[in-house]
Amino acid sequence: MRHSPAAMAAAILLIEENVAIAAAECQRRAMCDVALHASAMKTAERDTRALFSLDRSDLRRAPIAGELSRMIKSGRRVEVFMKISRTRALTVIIALLVAAWGLPLAADWPVTETLDLDAVYKIKEEGLQRSKVMEIESYLTDVYGPRLTNSPYFREAGDWARKTMKEWGLANVHLETWRFGRGWQNQRFVALAVTPRAYPLIGYPKAWTPGTKGPVTGEAVIAIITSDKDFDTHRGKLRGKFVLSLAMREVAPQMDAPGRRYTDERLAELSKQPAAGGRGGPGGRGNAPNNADFNRRKTQFWIDEGVAAVLDFSRGDGGTFFVQSPQGVSREPNGAAQPPQVTLAIEHYGRIYRTLEKKIPVTLQMDIDNAFFDQDLDAFNIVGEIPGSDKADEVVMVGAHFDSWHGGTGATDNAAGSAVMLEAMRILKTTGLRVRRTVRIGLWGGEEQGLLGSKEYVKAHYADPAVMQLRPDHAKFAGYFNVDNGTGQIRGVYQQGNEAVAPIFQAWMEPFRNMGMTTLAIRNTGGTDHLSFDAVGLPGFQFIQDEVEYNSRTHHSNMDVYERIQAQDMMRNAVIVASFVYNAANREEKLPRKPLPKPTPPAGRSTSSQP
Numbered sequence: 001m002r003h004s005p006a007a008m009a010a011a012i013l014l015i016e017e018n019v020a021i022a023a024a025e026c027q028r029r030a031m032c033d034v035a036l037h038a039s040a041m042k043t044a045e046r047d048t049r050a051l052f053s054l055d056r057s058d059l060r061r062a063p064i065a066g067e068l069s070r071m072i073k074s075g076r077r078v079e080v081f082m083k084i085s086r087t088r089a090l091t092v093i094i095a096l097l098v099a100a101w102g103l104p105l106a107a108d109w110p111v112t113e114t115l116d117l118d119a120v121y122k123i124k125e126e127g128l129q130r131s132k133v134m135e136i137e138s139y140l141t142d143v144y145g146p147r148l149t150n151s152p153y154f155r156e157a158g159d160w161a162r163k164t165m166k167e168w169g170l171a172n173v174h175l176e177t178w179r180f181g182r183g184w185q186n187q188r189f190v191a192l193a194v195t196p197r198a199y200p201l202i203g204y205p206k207a208w209t210p211g212t213k214g215p216v217t218g219e220a221v222i223a224i225i226t227s228d229k230d231f232d233t234h235r236g237k238l239r240g241k242f243v244l245s246l247a248m249r250e251v252a253p254q255m256d257a258p259g260r261r262y263t264d265e266r267l268a269e270l271s272k273q274p275a276a277g278g279r280g281g282p283g284g285r286g287n288a289p290n291n292a293d294f295n296r297r298k299t300q301f302w303i304d305e306g307v308a309a310v311l312d313f314s315r316g317d318g319g320t321f322f323v324q325s326p327q328g329v330s331r332e333p334n335g336a337a338q339p340p341q342v343t344l345a346i347e348h349y350g351r352i353y354r355t356l357e358k359k360i361p362v363t364l365q366m367d368i369d370n371a372f373f374d375q376d377l378d379a380f381n382i383v384g385e386i387p388g389s390d391k392a393d394e395v396v397m398v399g400a401h402f403d404s405w406h407g408g409t410g411a412t413d414n415a416a417g418s419a420v421m422l423e424a425m426r427i428l429k430t431t432g433l434r435v436r437r438t439v440r441i442g443l444w445g446g447e448e449q450g451l452l453g454s455k456e457y458v459k460a461h462y463a464d465p466a467v468m469q470l471r472p473d474h475a476k477f478a479g480y481f482n483v484d485n486g487t488g489q490i491r492g493v494y495q496q497g498n499e500a501v502a503p504i505f506q507a508w509m510e511p512f513r514n515m516g517m518t519t520l521a522i523r524n525t526g527g528t529d530h531l532s533f534d535a536v537g538l539p540g541f542q543f544i545q546d547e548v549e550y551n552s553r554t555h556h557s558n559m560d561v562y563e564r565i566q567a568q569d570m571m572r573n574a575v576i577v578a579s580f581v582y583n584a585a586n587r588e589e590k591l592p593r594k595p596l597p598k599p600t601p602p603a604g605r606s607t608s609s610q611p
Helices: 005-017 040-054 056-060 063-074 086-101 117-129 133-143 152-168 228-234 264-270 292-305 347-356 409-431 451-463 472-476 498-515 530-534 550-554 567-586
Strands: 170-178 183-195 203-205 216-221 242-243 307-311 341-344 363-373 376-386 393-401 437-442 477-482 490-494 519-521 540-545
Touching: 086 347, 117 409, 117 498, 117 567, 133 409, 133 567, 152 170, 152 183, 152 376, 152 409, 170 451, 183 203, 183 341, 216 347, 228 292, 242 347, 264 490, 264 519, 264 540, 292 341, 341 347, 347 567, 376 409, 376 451, 393 409, 393 451, 393 472, 393 567, 409 437, 409 550, 409 567, 437 451, 437 567, 451 530, 472 477, 477 530, 477 567, 490 567, 498 519, 498 567, 540 567
Parallel strands: 216 242, 242 307, 307 341, 393 437, 393 477, 477 540, 490 519
Antiparallel strands: 170 376, 183 363, 203 341, 216 363, 376 437, 490 540
């Protein structure tokens, strides 16, 4: 069986870091003296054969492979003679293997990138042996979560992140503020059924809705309003009542595991050019509004009727449910009023619903203390830097949204991304690796309300997509990398339609193929902050990640908590990000760009919160 030379080289050189760097004095298409410790080569051969189902003859098909095999057989120790830059070793060996086998690389791309494998080693050593990523994750979730934008918890988390970055020695650590609207935080929520049986209710208030001003007891009623005639049916009958506003749905058994990782087949499918009009990857956030005018009139009806609270359920079951804010809720201090609103676990909603269907009265009691914070209507992004050297005026950015919803502690969405990016910055700073370009981190607020923080940052520093007038720093921007798909292992990169980055990223992924990072997807992916950069023609990228339980269990749910975070994935993700950023900061040219987009008028989301 014939195998890709690139795969062979990567396996021989990189499996579990058992292989030392080979160095050689090479002339064009000449023989190469390879210097490796025989013990490392024995381990490399064993792991390579196991991984690729090879026999020994496969390792002897080229002059260089034969030399490696003879070294293994002799068991002798050969010293390393450095007559070419060690940073070019992987490029040299892959190129020689390609020449020896007479086959192209897997993707038919030339080797164009220089990899500093000493730097990769240091990044891996620090990030895998002395990681702080789970400690960071715990602070952002257990101590400071949840982090709903402009809430007190969000501000406290921001103070901690800023203080921590300064302690690590990052430069120019500061907040950049922008207009968001009022903050909101739930201070207390107690809900229970009183009659005909007493039992506690699992649920959460919706964000930016008022509380009950103390404990309130009242009857539960079913009042499903889907058309104008339903207003007349229920008018005058709902004062002081807890309204079940949705028809009960079926709850199917959970026959499939909620967690999953990408298979090779799914990754291969993801790497294909999508059909015209396809977007691929994780979609946008939340649900599209359904007849906004009717929903506004329904909201006002609940208020006019004086309901105690409006109850609903979400997708999810087995104790997991998903809660955000009502469609169109205002964050303005003088915005349109809302009634108290609570999302219940489907099992508890169903018990109440079925009891009422039997004409048996149900009494509920709720004590909801929701606080609004109007003192400062500005939210913020958190920014810090590692200054560059000879190209310090050019910038490579990493980023993740810092805010969350409030049902859990915002662990996978998106303390995971924030922790990975903070850890990547810590790794680069702690290792002391020299970066030519300035490396900057941005932790964004307001992502859950429409990428607000990253949009404001891009508008302030690079360009306004509405008019596409470029600021001077637009020309000095080298690239942006984003993490916002949960805790799952990074498996590749969405190219966002940027064909020219493929051979670059292919080379950068080589040291991480033994971690499962193998895939480039030309397709776009949406719903997170790299889009703010892409919208003004800057190279912005989101990593492909294993889903794990992201969409099935944790994304915007009450189960978005620390326990759902996978430590091994997080450590590897931080190492991969740090390496990509290091490469982007040190390559001779900035990352290639797509053509500048046409201006796009703003959607006008302003201070109206959309889930």
